Amino acid sequence: MNAMRMIQVAFITVFLVGLYLVSLVWPGAMNGPMSIMEVNGPVAQEQATVFWYTVAVSSFLLVTVGGVFLYAIFRFRAKPGQDFKVPEQTHGSAAVEIGLIVASCVLLLVIAVPNARALFYVSEVPAERKQEAIKVVAIGHQWWWEFQYPDLGITTANELHIPIGKPIDIEVRSADVLHAFWVPRLAGKIDAIPGQINRMWMEATDPGKYQGQCTEYCGDSHANMRFLVMAQKAEDFDGWVRNEKKDGVKPKTIEEVNGHRVFMSGCNACHTVKGSGAMGTKGPDLSHFGSRTTLGSGIYVSNKDNLTNWIKFPKQMKPGNLMNLESVNMVVGDKDVKDLVAYLESLK
Amino acid sequence: MATHTDVVSTPKLAPDLAEPGMLGPRPTATHGVWSWLTTIDHKRIGIMYAVAALFFIVLGGIEALLMRVQLAVPNNNFIVGDLFNQMFTMHGTTMIFLGVMPLTSAFFNYVVPLQIGARDVAFPRLNAFSLWVFIAGAVFINMSWFLGGAPNGAWVGYPPITSVQFNVGHNSDFWAIGLITLGVASVAASLNFFTTIVNMRAPGMTLMRMPVFVWMTIITNVLILLAFPPITIALLQLIMDRTFGAAFFDYNKGGMPIMWQHWFWVFGHPEVYILILPPMGIVSEILPTFSRKPLFGYPLIVFSGAFIGFMGFAVWSHHMFTTGMGVVAVLAFSVTTSIIAVPTGVKIFNWLGTIWGGNLRMETPMLYALSFIAMFSIGGFSGIMHSAAATDFQQHDTYFIVAHFHYVLIGGAISGLLGGICYWYPKVTGRILGEKLGVPAFWLFFFGFNATFFPMHIVGLNGMPRRIYTYDSAMGFDKWNLFISASAFVLAFSFLLFFINMYWSYKHGEIAGNDPWDGRTLEWSIPSPPPVYNFAVTPTVTHLDDFWHKKQTGQAAPESDGQLIHMPLPSYYPLISGVGMFIMSMGMVYLRDHLVVATVASVIGFLVLLFSIYGWAMEGPGAEYLDPNKKTGAYN
Amino acid sequence: MSSAAVHSTHHGHDDHHHHEEYSYTGTPNKKIMMWAFLASDCMFFGTLISTYIIYHGKSLAAPYPVEVLDIPVTTASSFVLLMSSLLMALTVAAINRDDLKKFRLWIFLTCVFGLIFLGFQSFEFTEFYHQGLRIQTNLFGSTFFTMTGTHGLHVALGVLWLASWWIYSFFGDMRGKAIDIEVTGLYWHFVDIVWIVIFTVIYLVEFVGVGA
Numbered sequence A: 001m002n003a004m005r006m007i008q009v010a011f012i013t014v015f016l017v018g019l020y021l022v023s024l025v026w027p028g029a030m031n032g033p034m035s036i037m038e039v040n041g042p043v044a045q046e047q048a049t050v051f052w053y054t055v056a057v058s059s060f061l062l063v064t065v066g067g068v069f070l071y072a073i074f075r076f077r078a079k080p081g082q083d084f085k086v087p088e089q090t091h092g093s094a095a096v097e098i099g100l101i102v103a104s105c106v107l108l109l110v111i112a113v114p115n116a117r118a119l120f121y122v123s124e125v126p127a128e129r130k131q132e133a134i135k136v137v138a139i140g141h142q143w144w145w146e147f148q149y150p151d152l153g154i155t156t157a158n159e160l161h162i163p164i165g166k167p168i169d170i171e172v173r174s175a176d177v178l179h180a181f182w183v184p185r186l187a188g189k190i191d192a193i194p195g196q197i198n199r200m201w202m203e204a205t206d207p208g209k210y211q212g213q214c215t216e217y218c219g220d221s222h223a224n225m226r227f228l229v230m231a232q233k234a235e236d237f238d239g240w241v242r243n244e245k246k247d248g249v250k251p252k253t254i255e256e257v258n259g260h261r262v263f264m265s266g267c268n269a270c271h272t273v274k275g276s277g278a279m280g281t282k283g284p285d286l287s288h289f290g291s292r293t294t295l296g297s298g299i300y301v302s303n304k305d306n307l308t309n310w311i312k313f314p315k316q317m318k319p320g321n322l323m324n325l326e327s328v329n330m331v332v333g334d335k336d337v338k339d340l341v342a343y344l345e346s347l348k
Numbered sequence B: 001m002a003t004h005t006d007v008v009s010t011p012k013l014a015p016d017l018a019e020p021g022m023l024g025p026r027p028t029a030t031h032g033v034w035s036w037l038t039t040i041d042h043k044r045i046g047i048m049y050a051v052a053a054l055f056f057i058v059l060g061g062i063e064a065l066l067m068r069v070q071l072a073v074p075n076n077n078f079i080v081g082d083l084f085n086q087m088f089t090m091h092g093t094t095m096i097f098l099g100v101m102p103l104t105s106a107f108f109n110y111v112v113p114l115q116i117g118a119r120d121v122a123f124p125r126l127n128a129f130s131l132w133v134f135i136a137g138a139v140f141i142n143m144s145w146f147l148g149g150a151p152n153g154a155w156v157g158y159p160p161i162t163s164v165q166f167n168v169g170h171n172s173d174f175w176a177i178g179l180i181t182l183g184v185a186s187v188a189a190s191l192n193f194f195t196t197i198v199n200m201r202a203p204g205m206t207l208m209r210m211p212v213f214v215w216m217t218i219i220t221n222v223l224i225l226l227a228f229p230p231i232t233i234a235l236l237q238l239i240m241d242r243t244f245g246a247a248f249f250d251y252n253k254g255g256m257p258i259m260w261q262h263w264f265w266v267f268g269h270p271e272v273y274i275l276i277l278p279p280m281g282i283v284s285e286i287l288p289t290f291s292r293k294p295l296f297g298y299p300l301i302v303f304s305g306a307f308i309g310f311m312g313f314a315v316w317s318h319h320m321f322t323t324g325m326g327v328v329a330v331l332a333f334s335v336t337t338s339i340i341a342v343p344t345g346v347k348i349f350n351w352l353g354t355i356w357g358g359n360l361r362m363e364t365p366m367l368y369a370l371s372f373i374a375m376f377s378i379g380g381f382s383g384i385m386h387s388a389a390a391t392d393f394q395q396h397d398t399y400f401i402v403a404h405f406h407y408v409l410i411g412g413a414i415s416g417l418l419g420g421i422c423y424w425y426p427k428v429t430g431r432i433l434g435e436k437l438g439v440p441a442f443w444l445f446f447f448g449f450n451a452t453f454f455p456m457h458i459v460g461l462n463g464m465p466r467r468i469y470t471y472d473s474a475m476g477f478d479k480w481n482l483f484i485s486a487s488a489f490v491l492a493f494s495f496l497l498f499f500i501n502m503y504w505s506y507k508h509g510e511i512a513g514n515d516p517w518d519g520r521t522l523e524w525s526i527p528s529p530p531p532v533y534n535f536a537v538t539p540t541v542t543h544l545d546d547f548w549h550k551k552q553t554g555q556a557a558p559e560s561d562g563q564l565i566h567m568p569l570p571s572y573y574p575l576i577s578g579v580g581m582f583i584m585s586m587g588m589v590y591l592r593d594h595l596v597v598a599t600v601a602s603v604i605g606f607l608v609l610l611f612s613i614y615g616w617a618m619e620g621p622g623a624e625y626l627d628p629n630k631k632t633g634a635y636n
Numbered sequence C: 001m002s003s004a005a006v007h008s009t010h011h012g013h014d015d016h017h018h019h020e021e022y023s024y025t026g027t028p029n030k031k032i033m034m035w036a037f038l039a040s041d042c043m044f045f046g047t048l049i050s051t052y053i054i055y056h057g058k059s060l061a062a063p064y065p066v067e068v069l070d071i072p073v074t075t076a077s078s079f080v081l082l083m084s085s086l087l088m089a090l091t092v093a094a095i096n097r098d099d100l101k102k103f104r105l106w107i108f109l110t111c112v113f114g115l116i117f118l119g120f121q122s123f124e125f126t127e128f129y130h131q132g133l134r135i136q137t138n139l140f141g142s143t144f145f146t147m148t149g150t151h152g153l154h155v156a157l158g159v160l161w162l163a164s165w166w167i168y169s170f171f172g173d174m175r176g177k178a179i180d181i182e183v184t185g186l187y188w189h190f191v192d193i194v195w196i197v198i199f200t201v202i203y204l205v206e207f208v209g210v211g212a
């Protein structure tokens, strides 16, 4: 009897706690920077809509099947004293079975139809909008993103600028292992696979910074392979493009000049700064690094301290970091680091 | 005269020489460690499977807890980078291959022969072989922790991250070779159970009179037979790539990393049904017993199990929606996947039909079985959410997936298995698993589990990716993760209670008797624990739930007619072959850097294996004759 | 001793022959297990063969299949393997007649034919090796060696198994072993059949390709 009580109380509690959790959480808890529930673009919106269909079907089943289940448990549990009663023996019912099978199929159709529609929509830029689409090539590297705009002749890294209201036609590739390109508020993900080209598209309806992250496990710093999508009004975007097309700013101050000199003594093996003679490709393009807000593929704010540490202790700043100064025999003293930082920050 | 020449010209089938004899003496130990190491009794082997599996579940659980500590707060520094990656790789690998699968195997071993009225499995020594090879593989994979680092390519081991170019250590070698070893154990066991169920059923036990657990066992074993080859070959290809520089997954040579994913999931999806069908079978035993009603829609439960198994091979690409397969393929796999909801639903509905109108006794086995229905359904619903590919593009590789599969794996598989432990514990030990501790342990499990994994849906929908060791505080993941981590310890504590209860009940539990639950199937007709030979007289089956039927119609169990029972003898060779496999695997890991030494080691291992096979063949099954009315025999 | 006498001499503890276990279907356990194993093995080879087909024509470096495959030689070796299946059938027939002498002859020849096949295969492997085809060379090398190597391993194990029976038959008790031989035979036939598929996929397809 006591155990029975406990069970009753417990089930009711579970139910209430569940309800409480859901109601508490639903509106507020899923609006983070990477929420897939509160979105800012038509692709993600379409995907969220299908999700709501699945939620509707599941909730319906949860309530009906769950209701029957709970009712059966309460109604038919052994009452004290009748522990050994043998109830009426039933073996099955064809009508019930068939009915439920048909009902299940119908419920699946409720999901399947919007799912199919959405699939075709999200898989490719709609034909009538192909003209206005901006082409982007996103290449995953351990552990950062390279972004090229083939039609605009721009290469950048870790911060992808896009204009709002335009479809962005993205070609996703990988330079080494598997990665996945994902900006939850704008669109679902697609894998970056070496030797294969995958496509997806997205569009931002509102200007803003959208958090992205690599979601295919890719080694030590998979957790640290983030990026930002900067959705801008058309004018702002055009301004950014004009600036990106330029060469890196020429060093001016004494520090910058020395920074550039140090840069050319090793950093250039891996990094490009357009017009400065540095043409390495193992690491991110730094031509306009000074105008980026983040460092280390989105894991640090780009400021003097972080940059200094990044150059001095790349491995500590990011586990497994492939920025390896020993490989180019570089030992940079404090003064040189300071100048490097000055130089990099000048690259607006 | 003719006969005479015949005999001269045709060599006799039996030699004049003395019998070739065995390569050594047979084991004789009846008590102590050696009796366990050499046993071929399916019941003892089952117990050892269970003990090993529970040990590895604790190990995998501790790995999970370490991860949870790291993830409790943002930007934590407890276990970072590669070590964390080793942790989740080994957690997933351990739980699935060394935890749940062997635990289901424990039930196959202990329960199936009893339920079909057999004296043992078809090949008792092969059965011991499976056990020892499993142990060898399990120990071998975990040796990596001490030999330069555990596997770190996730439990799915996608190349190129597991290719030698990006994984220069031996981490992935241990993983690949270890999984092949475990696969050998699983396939050998499956051959055995398949044959046992086909051929060793008691007279009269037609297919449609088999208990559902036996049905789910044979379906599971067919799945193992058909699903393990693809992954074994893929692992072989990976080893070829890593050890000999082959081109299978090397995109620089035209290989396609994506091929691995197909082979892996052609195995991997049936694998998840390999994990869930046996617990479904267990639940289908518990519910009727504790409702005192026959299983509702028995044939449908059986057919839907088979259909799930069959469909399991047609849906693998739902793990690869985001790999750029093309929209038509995605849609096709999306639809086939969702169809699995129908047969699964059939099971759920029939279980509801079983308890409907019953007289439900809420003892621990029943509590776990009911928890199975509820939690598995929730996990199934999130599965259906993933199967809608358009939205899976968002969910894939987030904690929403992690929530899904822990619901089906813990809320489903583990719930069912714990229920099974509670249910058959009296049969195995002769004592009831205490309810006083058992009921609180269940509720702690139930709440701890939901508190740990329900919020993962929320962080998942809020965008938290899987397999990350750190996250930023601005993402809105922190509070939930702290809550999840705390709850994980509650869940761990519930396991602890469960184990304490098992130990306590073993010493002090209430004596069970043959049939503590008023059971329906044959195992309850014999003493607890059962004698070595299980059935003094092989039962003759006339009905589904035969024992229940006999009880209802007042038929007594047949008395022994004093006939001696023939039982096979224990053997050293299965154990030795396990050792051989272990040495061989060790050698293979180091082929890449010490070709000669490693080859010698592998060959030695192979020779040990070969020796044991010949020894095995020469000694034969052996025989002893036990008198069911006396306490005689090896360990009677 | 007459053979009739031999049959009556075994005692209860002589387990080689006497107690073929009770079986629900009437088919011996060993046979059922072998069939199940072969179903599983089909999946093994299915995976290998599919990999080969998917990667066919995808090699980035020479030598390509047409440049190295020697169809006549392999046709010969395939023929040998096929014939060994026939010999295996004779072996099984002999043991079923309790004709130990013939049994020894046929099983010995089956082994020899298996060995000849393996000889051809090692010849082919070394030949390829000299023509620059290694497992590392290209996809063709990787898939070819892994697939035919796995098959070769099957043949080698089969030969070892058959040879063990042959040797055993000189000093061991063959009574009641017909079923074991039959099971060994099942395995051997399967390995042969798989070879036909492999031969078609690797050699004939290439041959047709060249002709066209």
Ligand code: HEA
Pocket: A057, A061, A065, A103, A104, A105, A107, A108, B156, B272, B273, B275, B276, B318, B319, B321, B337, B338, B340, B341, B342, B344, B345, B346, B348, B376, B377, B378, B379, B380, B381, B382, B383, B384, B386, B387, B388, B392, B395, B396, B397, B401, B404, B405, B408, B409, B412, B413
């Ligand atoms: C025991 C293990 C188990 C089981 C049983 C299942 C069952 C199911 N799984 Fe799950 N799954 C996993 C273990 C399991 N899964 C694991 C481990 C992963 C992750 C692997 C990794 O990446 O590491 C995974 C991942 C996974 C994915 C990939 C997600 C991704 O990575 O993007 C998908 C996608 O379709 C999926 C779908 C399903 C479906 C549709 C079922 C169905 O079988 C569920 C059917 C059940 C129900 C639907 C509930 C009951 C039914 C009713 C009450 C009837 C009415 C219902 C309807 C009409 C809807 N699973």
Ligand code: HEA
Pocket: B057, B058, B059, B060, B061, B062, B064, B065, B067, B068, B088, B089, B091, B092, B093, B095, B096, B099, B100, B154, B155, B156, B402, B406, B409, B410, B413, B414, B452, B465, B466, B467, B468, B469, B488, B491, B492, B493, B495, B496, B499
């Ligand atoms: C059956 C399989 C199974 C089981 C039972 C579990 C059980 C648990 N898993 Fe599971 N998990 C997987 C299968 C399983 N998992 C798989 C396949 C993956 C994917 C791996 C990959 O990405 O490659 C995964 C991944 C995974 C992740 C995601 C990691 C990541 O992506 O970064 C997390 C995170 O929280 C997690 C947590 C847990 C927890 C807290 C438990 C708990 O339920 C564990 C509770 C049990 C115990 C703790 C043991 C018993 C404890 C005691 C007896 C007490 C004594 C010890 C102490 C108190 C220290 N698991």
Ligand code: CUA
Pocket: A140, A141, A142, A143, A178, A179, A180, A214, A215, A216, A217, A218, A219, A221, A222, A223, A225
């Ligand atoms: Cu790149 Cu994960």
Ligand SMILES: [Cu+2]
Pocket: B268, B269, B272, B316, B318, B319
């Ligand atoms: Cu799946």
